[in-house]
Amino acid sequence: MKAKAVRMYGEMDLRLEEFELPEIKEDEILVKVMSDSICMSTYKLAKQGKKHKRAPQDIDVHPIIVGHEFSGDIVQVGDKWKEQFKPGEKFALQPALNYKGSLDSPGYSYRYCGGASTYCIIPHEVMELGCLLKYDGDSYFKASLGEPMSCIIGGYHANYHTNKQNYDHAMGTKEDGNILIMGGCGPMGLGAVSYGLCFENKPKRIVVTDISEEKIARAKECIPESEAAEKGIELIYVNTSAYDDPEAELMKISEGHGYDDVFVYVPFKPVAEMGDRLLAFDGCMNFFAGPTDNQFKAEINLYNCHYTSTHIMGTTGGNTADLIEAIDRAAKHEINPAVMVTHVGGINAVADATCHLPEIPGGKKLTYMQFDMPLTALTDFEELGKTDPLFAKLDACVKANRGLWNAEAEKILFEHFGVK
Template structure:
């Protein structure tokens, strides 16, 4: 696809949330926004559909990143994953963001709100973060206004190579969440009994790593875990077909990393952990599913000094779990979590894609046009899609299509055949 921007139209299609509940999602026709001197207008080339949108739709104005914003009066454009091309830049930022350059985005904007502070609860007092696809314009539109908050937080990350396709740029955002989460693991190591303790970030090299859940994010976690060459990598799920994907796509990479890859149904997981660890337990566990039972029980599967990452968030009202303080005290286990990543994590994801260390095409399951958003969200909600879904806002209405090992060439042909007149 030609990356040079075409003439900017007067109107655009955008997926907006007009209140809590799926019935309040609409595809609206809106004026294409005009950037001020400190803003950027970008064409959205690809937009991912993320499970986090489900929480936003369910919670509406009560969501942390919405913080009281009245969605009925001020609907928001959804979409926190995307790849964009700059088509217009304000005079104060034009030198930093040249027209025609492509970017991946970091939607978690580590900056207080600048615009529309009056719309937030208590005027936005105490807010340290806003988000693209929440109160800042999102990617599920033909064009996206990149506001002062996102620019100040450096949330546009240039694609390092023209060979990186749009979908790969979009999927660097969820992969950046995985990179960020695994960096939250801290292991205290000593070279000898009298040597000083040294904290090391990341999964324990040569250890036992467990990924609970082989859905879209669990797959990415399993792929990323191999960076640390664990001795054993165990991936658990209740669905055998999901485990089949892990074996098919990660077995060779695991062998290259010197890692023994295990896939196991969840009910058999605890016994396998005991077996491969000689009864010690797992050094790293990532709960890539939002289930209280999993977060509760997996604490007992940790080895001494092990780390449990509560990656899958729980619903409000169902988010309290018990903590075995004896294990924390005597076995020095740690619990950690993360919500999103940083611009540096997106940059690292882009580097890995450019270097061939991460293949986003293996993690993509379906593609379609912007009008298919409601259907895509329903597939995610009912867990009837195995990988990620990417929508292309610049194509004419197109049903969702299943894909396998999607490539730059596949994407280019798909877009060219369906480009809007």
């Protein structure tokens, strides 16, 4: 059958093209891709080309399909999996495979499996590893965003605390503690706030910092302090650039206690060092941000590490259990991955948006594979709606949902473009 996809041939060489998709084998599954959100990791892949550790060396003649944050419908199931999967079921996918030591991963390594495609073939190893997941939510985009949400969830679960009685580690952020999310008004930070409000180790307080008043204003609209208050959690947004001594202000907000859990969401040395200084007794700092410099370093206080049990760790990615939790909570409306999304577009927008991702402001760029549409900021809907009825409808729908992308807006797009 014919499929259309964004394929990578080399460094910054992404092409949207039509090609022949082979018949599936008895241990494969054919899927129709509905949504795919663009990850900074895909930009890094495009920038490195075949130098990337997951990219095959023959992409110049056998290109791979990019995109790994995708969701859609199962179309055809090979005989091996017919008892487990059925045509018509929605799916989400965990792309972080580890099949017999191989680094191969959907969106990085496969000729016929990636999210930036109208249809693709899921290889047997995905099912064998339990990484093709059924999804029952009201929209596809929430399942696409399950992968970045799983990274956030993994961070919350990986943090730990100790005690002086034994060597047991209490896993997860501290119950009734203070959480500090530094650089937290970007897409991943807002996802971390959304999850923190429903995590079983309910915190007393979540403090979110940024240096952009514009980003803080959007964060307050996406997740208002009142929403947290309804759950018995104090949520405070702080513009650290507004204070001569932001460290003192943050310590004051914690009532002098410090922070039991600190998440650093920007790879900036002064921020990481401040986070270390703000740790409470037995506080855990998770350096979540991924630096591009493999020699990135920051100073930490080893006196506190020894005498006050502070500790530092880092997490990257989430496991399959984290992804299952992400899509389950999203389907139940316990978390709202929409706080990450600032732009939407069609399959024709993927290549250019990926190659210029660092230059495009805002959060997640969500793309739909079954139609063409320019990459458009949600904040541009109002102006475009003055001359285009589609954007007028989308603008009204988004404004009715605190400025967030939502299931109804997705349905409006599908109806407009005749997507079944």
